Amino acid sequence: MKLIGSLTSPYVRKVRVVMAEKKLDYALILDNVWAPETTIQQSNPLGKIPCLLMEDGGAMFDSRVIVEYLDTLTPVGKLIPPHGRERAEVKSWEALADGILDAAVLVRLERTMRDQAIQSEAWVNRQMDKVNAGLKAMSQGLGESAFCVSNHLTLADISVACCLGWLAFRFPAIAWREEYPNLAKLADKLAERPSFKETLPE
Template sequence: MKLIGSVTSPFVRKVRVVMAEKKLDFTFVQENVWAPETTIQQTNPLGKVPCLVMEDGSTIYDSRVIAEYLDTLTPVCKLLPPNGRERAEVKVWEALADGVLDAGVLVRLEKTLRPEHQQSQEWIARQWTKVHAGLRVMSEGLGEAPFCMGKQYTLADVAVGCALGWFAFRFPEVAWRDDYPNLARLFDKLSERSSFKDTVPFLA
């Protein structure tokens, strides 16, 4: 398998963490989707990463779809319950983490792609409202449990950990550690796993 992505994308990181936890072999091909010479639309018509290219050349895109597929490939470190309410709860955690990231990414794009005088402060404030509401719900859902779903490490933790890691990377001024110390404890614990250590985002 070949994974097309960026080392700074939290959605790509989520897939890389899943692949590491599942001990799956793959080739990582870095792609800057914002570069004029990008070829990402040859594999994903939406022009986004991550994109997983299979052995037969077919492709899977969207991090949630890829992660769910990868979890079926081997029984090693099952990250999703097989069915029912628990599986849905893990997927809700993932949707929440991804939604918080979506809002954060929109803030970053507004700030980096538009000149300052063209930026909409109302739009930025609206996205930050989503971020803070999402973080609050994450904290309330986690409580004092060791992991998002209680005692078991799941895809929920992978998604939340990658979201928190991205905010620490792109918006270090956001004081989520102070506001939600239980999320900070979870993030610090996840950061000790080799799958997280090996995928820390950085600027080339």
């Protein structure tokens, strides 16, 4: 398999961490989707990463779709429960983490891709409200538990840690570590895993 992505995307990192935890072999193909020479639309008509290229020539996109597929390829380190409420809880954590990222990415694009004179502070504030509300919900949901769902690593924890890692990388002014020490504790614990050490954004 081949994974088209970048070294900074949190969505790509989520897929890479899952692949590492599942011990799956793949080749990483770097592509800057904002560059004129990008070829991403040959594989994903939406022009977004990550995009997984299968051995039979097929392509799969959207990180949530990709990680769900990857979890079925081997019983090693199952990350998504097969059914029921626990499965829904894991997927809800993933949706929350991705939602925070979606809002923060929009803020970054507003700040970096639009002329300052036409940037919308109301738009930025609306998105940052989502980020802050999402972080608060994450902290409340985690509480004093060692993991987001159950008593072992799941996709929920991977999603949360990738989200927090990207915020630390791109939005260092957001003081989530100080405000939510339980999230910092989870992030620090997962940062010791090889799958996270090997996929740090750069």
